[in-house]
Amino acid sequence: MRTIDWVSDAAGPAIEIIDQTALPDTTRMLRLRTTAEVVDAITRLAVRGAPALGVAGALGVALAAAGGSAADPAAAGSPAGRASGAAPAGRASGAAPAGAASGGAGAAASGDGAADRLAADVAALRNARPTAVNLARGVDRAAARIPAGPAAVLAEALALRDEEIASSQAMATRGADLVTELVGPSARLLTHCNTGGLATVTGGTALAVVTELHRRGALAGVVASETRPLLQGARLTAWELREAGVPFRVAVDGAGPFLMARGEVDAVILGADRICANGDVVNKVGSYAHALGAARAGIPFLVVAPESTVDDATATGADVPIEDRPADEVLAYAGRRTTPDGAAAANPAFDITPSDLVTAIVTDRRVLRPNAP
Numbered sequence: 001m002r003t004i005d006w007v008s009d010a011a012g013p014a015i016e017i018i019d020q021t022a023l024p025d026t027t028r029m030l031r032l033r034t035t036a037e038v039v040d041a042i043t044r045l046a047v048r049g050a051p052a053l054g055v056a057g058a059l060g061v062a063l064a065a066a067g068g069s070a071a072d073p074a075a076a077g078s079p080a081g082r083a084s085g086a087a088p089a090g091r092a093s094g095a096a097p098a099g100a101a102s103g104g105a106g107a108a109a110s111g112d113g114a115a116d117r118l119a120a121d122v123a124a125l126r127n128a129r130p131t132a133v134n135l136a137r138g139v140d141r142a143a144a145r146i147p148a149g150p151a152a153v154l155a156e157a158l159a160l161r162d163e164e165i166a167s168s169q170a171m172a173t174r175g176a177d178l179v180t181e182l183v184g185p186s187a188r189l190l191t192h193c194n195t196g197g198l199a200t201v202t203g204g205t206a207l208a209v210v211t212e213l214h215r216r217g218a219l220a221g222v223v224a225s226e227t228r229p230l231l232q233g234a235r236l237t238a239w240e241l242r243e244a245g246v247p248f249r250v251a252v253d254g255a256g257p258f259l260m261a262r263g264e265v266d267a268v269i270l271g272a273d274r275i276c277a278n279g280d281v282v283n284k285v286g287s288y289a290h291a292l293g294a295a296r297a298g299i300p301f302l303v304v305a306p307e308s309t310v311d312d313a314t315a316t317g318a319d320v321p322i323e324d325r326p327a328d329e330v331l332a333y334a335g336r337r338t339t340p341d342g343a344a345a346a347n348p349a350f351d352i353t354p355s356d357l358v359t360a361i362v363t364d365r366r367v368l369r370p371n372a373p
């Protein structure tokens with residue numbers, strides 16, 4: 001199953017995504033028809049995960065360049081209407097708001113202001129979330145084809161989609177080989193956040209390695225770290241692992257290092273939103289704690305990410321903009337406040353694992369060992 005794709009129906013072109021905010025209770029597809037809807041879906045994490053964000057950004061530019069649908073299909077009487085189930089966006093502080101988007105309508109059409117509107121759409125997509133390098137890259141790659149026309153933009157976005165699908169397969173094979181080499185034929189792994197098909201297009205990064213090990217009969221089990229505050233591990237990874245028939249347990253984030261110390265984990269395996277030139281790994285907040293736990297327990301800390309996440313232009317993790325998300329994500333749970341009035345929140349969505357804690361980085365093309373002599 002593809003968790004993000006380009007579709008066309010009577011209402012015109014759309015980006016179809018699985019609504020990750022509704023999982024695991026509801027499997028709901030959304031059709032995004034305007035730049036504003038794409039930006040909204042990105043900021044409230046209906047589509048998320050670095051490779052998926054790159055594809056969403058590129059397809060978003062294709063949508064804006066096509067300019068074939070009304071800015072507000074509901075207002076235009078479209079049977080498809082706006083993205084179903086779309087809640088108001090939870091804005092990432094520091095990220096450009098969806099309001100910067102023009103709505104995407106007619107952006108490629110000739111006429112006064114069309115180029116400006118398209119440029120605004122591209123900027124809004126590019127800035128929807130700051131940390132995963134894939135988003136800006138996907139947007140830039142598709143936008144570079146704008147002079148060649150909407151069909152060329154779409155072709156570029158679809159090429160990126162197809163490359164990410166192929167990358168997932170390559171990472172699964174290479175990563176599974178490495179895990180078995182490092183920890184033997186019955187691996188007990190811990191993973192954090194969600195790195196499966198939901199975070200890519202199909203397959204995944206670290207989770208594709210996990211499912212490939214399971215397919216080979218080389219996996220004893222996996223711990224899915226729940227991933228506070230938005231529970232990508234508990235909601236999304238657990239859902240994907242259950243669908244794949246992989247044996248798993250869910251643990252609170254803070255349990256990870258203790259499970260490692262108690263000898264219940266052979267290796268940590270997770271993804272990345274950006275890999276810097278010096279090997280620093282920027283990933284979902286909580287990754288750093290697992291890296292420290294792995295170092296203390298003397299087990300491998302493995303990162304699996306496509307080359308599209310490797311950012312040699314960014315020297316170190318300290319140079320990466322870390323998204324701060326709304327306080328309510330921490331101060332409330334399931335819509336109910338869990339903290340006293342007046343409590344403030346610290347809510348960085350990502351953290352930085354220094355390269356010296358990283359055993360290996362597996363990409364679709366190579367295995368990097370930042371600490372190899």
Ligand SMILES: CSC[C@@H](O)[C@@H](O)C(=O)COP(=O)(O)O
Binds near residue numbers: 200273285
């Ligand atoms: C294969 S996706 C790797 C990362 O993007 C993933 O681990 C992650 O941190 C995602 O964060 P999210 O905030 O859910 O987009």
